[in-house]
Ligand SMILES: Nc1ncnc2c1ncn2[C@@H]1O[C@H](COP(=O)(O)OP(=O)(O)O)[C@@H](O)[C@H]1O
């Protein structure tokens with residue numbers, strides 16, 4: 088049994104379907120990359136997994152006692168956050184809310200979890216700084232630390248490196264890779280096929296032809312040949 | 323001058339007015355931070371016009387207790403406005419502009435057509451801009467303000483962390499299991515309550531100032547959510563207190579005096595912020 092099993096899932100808004108027939112499974116310890124062109128429905132897939140939008144059809148089954156509340160989520164950045172007056176520590180702590188039940192205020196263990204995750208992300212020295220004064224890469228680390236506070240076992244990331252420069256992008260990939268090696272299950276939306284092939288163990292391609300399988304299977308498939316060839320040519 | 327103040331403070335209604343002004347400022351500045359950051363301030367503006375429309379009807383009906391009609395009607399409109407705002411098919415801001423201008427026109431028409439007093443424009447003016455002189459509030463008004471503002475403050479303190487999370491990132495909060503719709507509802511209903519409470523004090527056109535200015539001023543200088551919230555509450559209370567005192571001594575209308583103080587404070591904060599950034 089996998090943590091998440093997705094069967095014949097159809098995605099869309101209102102009554103309009105964007106893609107259907109999506110089948111895949113996420114096992115504990117996986118590093119799954121979701122690829123596909125702009126507008127193919129990657130963000131929608133993530134929102135559906137999180138229950139932010141309803142599925143058009145099909146099912147999402149949780150196994151091994153996995154609870155949706157154990158998912159940490161790194162959203163595609165929204166505009167509203169850019170000039171929001173919030174200290175880094177306030178943001179990271181807010182990730183602990185999901186585990187608080189009916190409690191209203193943070194306790195010592197919530198604070199310890201937040202400190203630990205800030206340390207992991209290398210942002211302890213920024214704890215009292217304002218989010219809006221940070222660079223794009225630092226902001227992503229803050230949101231990742233928040234996601235880790237909420238993540239028991241699984242991390243969902245929507246284009247975590249978009250808008251970052253190459254050096255910061257590489258650091259971010261290494262950070263995520265280390266988390267995965269420590270046992271965190273990672274599901275990441277990415278534009279970057281070459282990085283997906285390098286770090287992930289499974290690939291889900293949605294869009295024209297839906298593909299799901301290991302990285303090797305992906306490279307051997309039609310979509311994989313086309314896409315990885317294309318991304319190599321570009322470089 | 324002190325004699326004049328002492329003379330005024332021998333009267334119960336002056337204490338009532340001061341207490342009401344401070345309590346309302348406390349709630350509205352608390353709420354203002356969230357409303358401004360969630361880009362919800364237009365809901366406050368729309369609601370205050372709806373409250374004006376309902377108030378006109380209540381005046382014409384000669385209700386002895388207008389609040390009992392205005393409060394539920396405004397809360398209901400708040401819920402409806404929130405629904406339309408979340409509906410992607412209808413442009414939320416256009417719908418709200420329609421409702422608020424409609425309510426304003428309707429209210430003014432009702433007041434004129436069914437005029438119950440000789441001084442219609444005086445009535446309209448005080449509903450829009452608050453009492454001309456110092457307020458006379460009944461015991462009921464004061465108790466209602468104390469009860470409702472206590473509820474607002476308790477809700478905000480207890481749910482402070484969750485309100486921060488929902489304000490900062492609604493999608494993340496929802497994904498991690500917070501009931502974001504419930505929080506939006508609480509925020510809309512709270513806004514409605516504050517607007518009805520503030521209606522007597524500053525009138526329906528000036529309420530938005532009470533909600534927005536403290537938050538905007540604090541954001542010039544402070545950079546964490548907590549410090550912005552605390553500063554905003556202090557500013558709201560201090561400005562209202564000063565506004566009431568000045569209006570007593572100078573004989574100016576309460577509502578516009580408070581707002582004038584808010585505007586001055588905003589420019590002071592803006593200037594300080596700009597200088598601090600350069601320095
Ligand atoms: N809230 C929404 N309501 C209706 N349609 C939407 C909404 N969000 C996205 N879409 C549409 O769904 C499609 C897929 O979007 P998305 O999942 O964001 O793609 P991706 O993340 O792969 O770029 C797009 O055509 C987009 O226009």
Ligand SMILES: [Mg+2]
Nearest residue numbers: 129130163245
């Ligand atoms: Mg997307």
